[in-house]
Amino acid sequence: MNYWLVKSEPFKYSWDDFVKEGKSVWDGVRNYQARNNMMAMKKGDWVFFYHSNEGMEVVGLAEVQKEHFPDPTTEDPRWVVVELIPVKKFAKTVTLKTMKADDRLSGLALIKQSRLSVTPVAKAEFDIILSLAE
Structure with a gap:
C-alpha cells in the first residue's frame, strides 16, 4: 500500500463537496510530476485530502477507488485522473503550521514541494499525520 496527499482549494472543491458527491474523479492536473504520482496510485491506497490556500490543513482521509485513466476534461492523452472516495473527516485537522513544526515531517513532500497538487x-x-488528527 502507498500513501498520498491531494490538494484542493476549498472554495473550488472542498471536503464537504467531496462527501456530498460520494466519490470524485481527480481531474485537471497539468503537472507531469503530479500526473506521474497519480499514475502510481493503486486501488486501496490511502489519500490525505488537504485544503490549500484557505485553511492549509489536512481535513480528511480518502481512498483510491479506481486507478488512473484518461482525463475526461481534455482530449490530450498525456493527462490522467484517478477516482477517490471519502473515508473519514478528521475531528481535528492537521495544519501546515503543525506539520512544519514537527521535525519528524521535515521530509514531507507537501513541505518540500509545496506547489505540487498530488x-x-x-x-x-502518514502515521504521524494520522495520529495528529486523532
Whole structure:
C-alpha cells in the first residue's frame, strides 16, 4: 500500500463537496510530476485530502477507488485522473503550521514541494499525520 496527499482549494472543491458527491474523479492536473504520482496510485491506497490556500490543513482521509485513466476534461492523452472516495473527516485537522513544526515531517513532500497538487507520503509520515488528527 502507498500513501498520498491531494490538494484542493476549498472554495473550488472542498471536503464537504467531496462527501456530498460520494466519490470524485481527480481531474485537471497539468503537472507531469503530479500526473506521474497519480499514475502510481493503486486501488486501496490511502489519500490525505488537504485544503490549500484557505485553511492549509489536512481535513480528511480518502481512498483510491479506481486507478488512473484518461482525463475526461481534455482530449490530450498525456493527462490522467484517478477516482477517490471519502473515508473519514478528521475531528481535528492537521495544519501546515503543525506539520512544519514537527521535525519528524521535515521530509514531507507537501513541505518540500509545496506547489505540487498530488504528492507521495511515506508510511511513517502518514502515521504521524494520522495520529495528529486523532
